[in-house]
Amino acid sequence: MNSNTIYLDNSATTKPLPEVMQTFLQVNELYYANPASIHEAGVEANALLMRAREQIANIVRTEAKDVIFTAGGTESNNFAIFGTAQANVHKGKHIITTKIEHPSVLEAVKILAQQGFEVDYLSVNEAGVISLDELRSKVRKDTILVSIMHVNNEMGAIQPIQDAAKIIHEQSRAIFHVDAVQSFGKIPVQFNDQNGPDLITISGHKIHALKGSGALIFRKKLTIAPYIVGGGQEFGLRSGTVAVPQAVALAKASRIAVEAMAEKTLQYEKWYKDLHLFLRNFGSNIHLLSSEAGAAHIISFSVKELKGEILINALQKHGIIVSTSSACSSKQTTTSHVVEALNIAPSFKKGVLRLSFGAQTIDAHIEQFKTIFSDIMCDLKGENK
Amino acid sequence: MIFKEILIRYGELSTKGRNKNDFIRRLRENIRYSFHDILPLNIRAERDRMFIEIENDEKYQVLMERLPEIFGIQSFSPVASCNKNMDDMKQLAIEIMAQHSNQPLTFKVEVRRTDKTFPYDTHMIQRELGGTVLSKYQNISVQVKNPDVELRVEVRHDAIYMMGQIVPGAGGMPIGSNGKSLLMLSGGIDSPVAGYLMMKRGVRIEAIHFYSPPYTSEHSLQKVKDLANELTKFGAKIRLHIIPFTEIQVLIKERVPENMTMTTTRRMMLRIADKVREEIGALAIVTGESLGQVASQTLESLTAINDVTSTPILRPLIAADKLDIIHIAERIGTYETSVLPYEDCCTIFTPARPKTKPKIEKVAHYESFTDFDELIERAVRNRETHLLPEKKVTADKFADLL
Secondary structure, eight states: OOTTOEEOBTTTOOOOOHHHHHHHHHHHHHOOSOTTOOSHHHHHHHHHHHHHHHHHHHHHTSOGGGEEEESOHHHHHHHHHHHHHHHHTTTOOEEEEETTOOHHHHHHHHHHHHTTOEEEEEOBOTTSOBOHHHHHHHOOTTEEEEEEESBOTTTOOBOOHHHHHHHHHHHOOOEEEEEOTTTTTTSOOOOOGGGSOSEEEEESGGGTSOTTOEEEEESSOOOOOOSBOSSOTGGGTBOSOOOHHHHHHHHHHHHHHHHTHHHHHHHHHHHHHHHHHHHHTTGGGEEEOSOTTSOTTEEEEEETTOOHHHHHHHHHHTTEEOBSSOTTTTTSSSOOHHHHHHTOOGGGSSOEEEEEOOTTOOHHHHHHHHHHHHHHHHHHHOOOO | OOEEEEEEEEOGGGGOGGGHHHHHHHHHHHHHHHTGGGOOOOEEEOSSEEEEEOOSHHHHHHHHHHGGGSTTEEEEEEEEEEOSSHHHHHHHHHHHHHTTTTSOEEEEEEEEESOTTOSSOHHHHHHHHHHHHHHHOTTEEEOSSSOSEEEEEEEOSSOEEEEOOOEEEEESOOTTTTOEEEEEOOSSSHHHHHHHHHHHTTOEEEEEEEEOTTTSOHHHHHHHHHHHHHHHTTTOOEEEEEEEOHHHHHHHHHHSOGGGHHHHHHHHHHHHHHHHHHHHTOOEEEOOOOTTSSGGGSHHHHHHHHTTOOSOEEOTTTTOOHHHHHHHHHHHTOHHHHTSOOOOGGGSSOOSSOOSSOOHHHHHHHHTTSOOHHHHHHHHHTOEEEEESOOOOSOOTTTTTO
């Protein structure tokens, strides 16, 4: 990508911040020792790792020992699901999730379903939000795991985590896992005793840290089995030499994101409203998938009778990077499971586009997008705006 | 935030007649020390109980978190208050009982009317509040004889006070009420537990550690500081004396038959500890010894080692099983530090086959050829002392990275 590129695909991944890269390089130069070693350099690396852990724990309001560093969101989700299922199988075999989860959750529960677990999938309304009544009716005494994502990666819907937590904790002993990959650093993500989650997944590369870093964070000492076994690192829960530079970079990026959260949210909301108004001008040719109640950094819409790919290519020619619904499924030809779950008209199913903002997005990017997009629509649809 | 104050019930000190004022004063001081970060605290002490005022939620959280660890407290309760009318009282009763409404339990209403002019009498208050709680929470029922929870209502002149929760305290006696002792702190699992148990009995602790550079590393020293630091959270500062021990250890190895070195080493340690004890004005020496655990802790070894002094040696763990000791260490938070793998001075120069039944006369005989007195004096003189908890390290080299 050249420096003029307008990058509006921050929910797929982000560009690491310069100060985060600086941390990453410095830690690699100065504290490259194995944090499990007992020599001085190892002890120092471990002290730094603990500081990183503490910093993340403070943000989500838990204790340092409950932050387990992983290689990213997918591993954390797999770990949460397989680990919980394995450790709690004696209590029950019932799992609840939603139809719009990330594949790292859906594929994991699919494997558990093949192994004899019973899985219920919550449906969502047209705004992409689950029904608490449906959740209430599905949580049972033998439910051991409920996994609900905080912010949907394809269209930005925010799930009512607090209300869901109350229902889950009142009606069962289930562990409540929240995939907060798209929300952490953008909207507040915190533990809150009985009114919050038990497990939280976060990922580094969505908040301008490095790819290949993330964490699974625990509310308290839960019974969950390790998913990667070996040397017993990370309190025996995630073996493998800990990537200290990645972990420290993640802690720094988290702090920067949280400190800037209020300011960024205002910006995102402004752009979101602006683009909503702009897109409504195209009338019945465009259907908005994102709703006002969703996260402000993701805006998702669909153009009638058009393939998303065509629009992406057209925008790309003008140096604007956006994506179809999600990077993970954009190479598949079938409609995404999230779009299917939203129940939208068939003529809008193929043309989904997602714009997602990040820390490096500026006003001019949004203006440029609007100009170019109008031109493209004019060419493709003969629209006169 | 419905809670206005925390009521503290004293531990055993209620029974201690004339010393009571002293105990209450120490408890109050220890509480102020433990909560030095949220001062000022408004503490009001009465004969049998003490009240701490709560101004805000943050203070409340900190108090509830740390009070269970302070010695001399039998139990405590958060107390809420409201205006003196029945509607407010009912509302408050509901709020207080909300925390108990998750599982089925029994309760009763207990009323104390200090303000005799209050229009409702005890029975009316019990009936009204009891009825309100019963109709609000389905799984709460009444039992007068032996209820799980007592909803205590006090009608005082200024307002109504209510509490529905009794949190058990750590028990024991306020630190300092039973004098001062010197703890021999090795870095293992046992000695911090021994220190903790003595502190719980109201003993103020200073600690002594033997350090043998270059055979033991800075880390093992840091580990001992960390352990002493852990102990300070029970409500008192601890002074740590670090004794340079290499010279004496090397000399013992040269001059005493190998199977006797362990016994002689311990005897020298005890002689040094006794000198330090005398200097600091402590009355006894505390150790983590547990009978039969290792060669130096057989009755014969203990006798031979103890022979160098007539100072009382307190061994709170002498009859404790290792697993019980580990259990306490885990509970008080010293276990994880204790099991860190750094060598201490006892694990270097260990004889392959130490005597488990050393004879005092023989040990004394072998030692008599060497003049240890001067070395002991020097070790005591050259000791380093640290007052814990230490002030936070000023420069944070990780700050820019995070």
